Amino acid sequence: MGRARYVGEADDEVTDVSDETWGQFKTFENAVFEAFDSEFTREASRLIGGQDLQACFQCTKCSAGCPVSDKVNVQVHELMRMLVLGLREVLETDMVWLCTTCYTCQERCPQGIHITDIIFGLKNMAFRRGIAPPGYLAAREGLYNTGRLYEPTEWEREDLDLDPVPEFDIDDIQTLFEATGLMGLGKGKKKAGGE
Amino acid sequence: MGEQYEVFLGCAIPSRFNNYESSMRAVAEALDIELLDFEGASCCGTVVLKSIDETSWLALSGRNLALAESRGHNVVTPCNGCYGSLRDTHHVLTENEEHRNTINKVLGKLGLEFKGSVQVRHFVEVLYDLRDRIRERIVRPLEGLRIAFHPGCHLIRPSNVTGFDDPELPRKVDELLELTGAKSIYWPLKLRCCGSPLLIASEDVAMRILREKMQSAKDSGANCVVTNCPACHTQFDVQALGLTNEAGESLELPALFVTQVLGLAMGLDPEPLGLDLNRVPLDPIADILGI
Numbered sequence: 001m002g003r004a005r006y007v008g009e010a011d012d013e014v015t016d017v018s019d020e021t022w023g024q025f026k027t028f029e030n031a032v033f034e035a036f037d038s039e040f041t042r043e044a045s046r047l048i049g050g051q052d053l054q055a056c057f058q059c060t061k062c063s064a065g066c067p068v069s070d071k072v073n074v075q076v077h078e079l080m081r082m083l084v085l086g087l088r089e090v091l092e093t094d095m096v097w098l099c100t101t102c103y104t105c106q107e108r109c110p111q112g113i114h115i116t117d118i119i120f121g122l123k124n125m126a127f128r129r130g131i132a133p134p135g136y137l138a139a140r141e142g143l144y145n146t147g148r149l150y151e152p153t154e155w156e157r158e159d160l161d162l163d164p165v166p167e168f169d170i171d172d173i174q175t176l177f178e179a180t181g182l183m184g185l186g187k188g189k190k191k192a193g194g195e
Numbered sequence: 196m197g198e199q200y201e202v203f204l205g206c207a208i209p210s211r212f213n214n215y216e217s218s219m220r221a222v223a224e225a226l227d228i229e230l231l232d233f234e235g236a237s238c239c240g241t242v243v244l245k246s247i248d249e250t251s252w253l254a255l256s257g258r259n260l261a262l263a264e265s266r267g268h269n270v271v272t273p274c275n276g277c278y279g280s281l282r283d284t285h286h287v288l289t290e291n292e293e294h295r296n297t298i299n300k301v302l303g304k305l306g307l308e309f310k311g312s313v314q315v316r317h318f319v320e321v322l323y324d325l326r327d328r329i330r331e332r333i334v335r336p337l338e339g340l341r342i343a344f345h346p347g348c349h350l351i352r353p354s355n356v357t358g359f360d361d362p363e364l365p366r367k368v369d370e371l372l373e374l375t376g377a378k379s380i381y382w383p384l385k386l387r388c389c390g391s392p393l394l395i396a397s398e399d400v401a402m403r404i405l406r407e408k409m410q411s412a413k414d415s416g417a418n419c420v421v422t423n424c425p426a427c428h429t430q431f432d433v434q435a436l437g438l439t440n441e442a443g444e445s446l447e448l449p450a451l452f453v454t455q456v457l458g459l460a461m462g463l464d465p466e467p468l469g470l471d472l473n474r475v476p477l478d479p480i481a482d483i484l485g486i
Contacts, residue, residue: 022396048249048287048294067388071400097396100404101242102388103352107362116353123246132247135395139243143255147237150210157209160217160469165209168235172305176258179301180251 022133025092026073037086044083047124049106049117056080062105062115068098076105076115083118091126095119097133130186144183147173197227198321200271201263203281206238207425208274211433214469215425218454219273219318221467225332225458226325230271235262239280242349242392250297256284257298257309264313273318273454275424279349279357281315286356317350319423319453320359323367329374334462336376339483342456343417343448344369344379345408345431347424348388368423368453375460384411391426394434402438405430409438409446418480419449421456428452432474449477459484 025031044050056077063075074082074093082090090096099119106116126132142149152165177183208216223230236259238244240252260281263270272278288295289311299308322329346365354362363386369379390404408430412420422428432450440446450473458468470477470486477484 048291067390067404068393068400071403098393098400100348100388100390100392101246102348104348104386104388107352107354114353120242120245120249124248127247133396136243136247139395140247143238143240143244148206149238149241149243150206152209153211153213156213156472160213160467162213162217162220163232165204166232166234166236168237172235172258173237173255175304176254176301177251179304180248180254182248182251185248 022097023073023092023094023131025089026094028074028078031089033087033089035086037088039086040088041083041086043125044118044121047118047121049114050121052111052113053080053083053118055111056084056113057111059110061108061110065104065108067100067102067104068095072098076119079119079122080113080115091122091129091131096122096126096131099123128186132186140182140185144174144177146170197229199229199231199268200316200321201233201266201268202230203233203236203239203259203263203270203272203274203277203315205241205272205274205277205425207276207429212425212428212452212472214472215273215428215452215454217467217469218452218458221463222322222454222458222461223318225461225463226322226328228271228321228325231268233259233263233270239274239277240284241276241280243395245280245283252280253284253287253294253298254301256280257288258302258305258307260285260288260313260315261302261307261309264310265307269314269316271316271318271321273423274426275317275347275349276426278315278317282356285311285313285315317359317423319350319368319371322371322453322457326371326374329371329457329461332461333375335460335485337456337460337483338376339418340375340377340456340480341416341418342372342377342379343382343385343412343415343420344372345385345389345420345422345424345427347422347427350423351386372421372453372456375456377456377460380415380417382411382415382417384408387411389427389430391430391434394429401430402434405434406438406440406446409435409448410440412448413446417448418483419451421451421453423453436474447475449473449480450475451477459486 244252390401393401
């Protein structure tokens with residue numbers, strides 16, 4: 001179940017990750033896949049929105065409307081094909097983290113496949129394997145510590161005569177995240193509720 | 196009789212765009228919409244937490260829904276991110292019994308339960324219902340304003356979750372904006388994502404998307420861009436500052452919130468509209484806006 005190898009590449013050689021994009025899997029050119037893993041396809045089918053993923057017939061309408069089609073190495077219809085073929089390398093493609101979550105593909109899919117929701121699930125799977133932009137690690141930390149992504153700007157609120165933002169108990173938020181196992185994800189800990 | 200909602204502000208508006216909140220409150224007051232504080236609201240989780248872990252996202256977002264529900268109130272939010280997140284959570288928890296049970300088990304630790312009776316609306320959705328009342332309130336027409344309106348993705352897609360407007364040809368907010376005498380222009384990349392969600396993963400790609408959007412708005416003859424989302428507005432009013440294309444031409448356009456445009460045309464006190472907090476200079480359209 002190894003990742004794709006490239007011609008002339010040693011088994012343990014790692015492809016460079018460019019600063020501008022995401023993922024180690026950059027091209028199908030000369031890629032050799034060691035396994036078509038049907039269990040992976042089933043796993044992806046169980047994601048939120050994953051139920052119809054095998055109905056994809058590669059019309060490429062998703063990629064035609066995607067705002068990052070011309071900015072990624074692997075386009076969204078190719079990502080869908082990799083899922084159907086059971087290629088775990090899909091988690092290493094830049095399409096996963098460069099999906100803007102605009103839902104255009106999902107809205108237009110003639111097969112009614114919940115493509116964007118599936119990509120959210122793939123992000124979850126990648127995050128647990130430690131494949132995620134650093135910004136997401138910082139965001140998780142901030143959400144756990146403060147329950148917010150950004151803090152209110154008090155002087156601006158006073159200038160505009162706005163009341164303080166309603167408060168909440170951070171202990172409540174941390175109780176939730178302890179129960180879901182958020183902070184342990186990607187650190188070899190098992191998630192609550194199994195997985 | 197006025198409508199009543201708990202207002203879910205989210206994180207981005209109180210942090211970066213307090214003028215969106217204050218202009219929303221001004222417009223709401225003028226239209227007799229009662230906005231109650233949303234006590235105990237945390238972050239909605241948005242696409243950020245959904246990307247990290249869907250169970251945690253459903254729990255955080257579900258807690259907010261359960262809070263409003265426990266008080267018997269419906270929710271309104273001026274933020275597309277919060278709107279999408281809360282509605283999507285509502286959708287998943289209503290449709291999927293397994294997830295609902297998991298999340299309710301977690302929420303039970305806080306003495307809360309998601310039942311699904313709470314309704315989540317975007318502020319522009321509420322405004323659209325009141326369009327006749329708004330029409331009567333227009334006292335200062337904004338003739339000459341050529342708006343590149345950007346609805347933002349999570350207001351209209353996925354349409355089976357949001358259900359507000361036609362996902363391929365949205366017209367409702369445009370209709371509201373045109374009540375002011377402004378023109379909502381056609382621009383080819385209107386429905387294209389603004390790129391904002393990628394600021395966390397790759398600012399480079401986010402900026403390439405923004406350049407395409409701004410060029411499209413400029414080429415179509417817009418003299419401003421209008422949004423109803425603080426994340427999109429971050430792109431248009433913060434990231435676009437000083438932005439140029441390959442030819443070195445400026446890609447800046449004055450960026451306004453829907454509520455600021457309506458508030459001006461309704462002749463509301465300019466103070467709470469907070470136009471001095473908009474970053475891209477409004478000078479090119481100052482005469483039209485009467486500021």
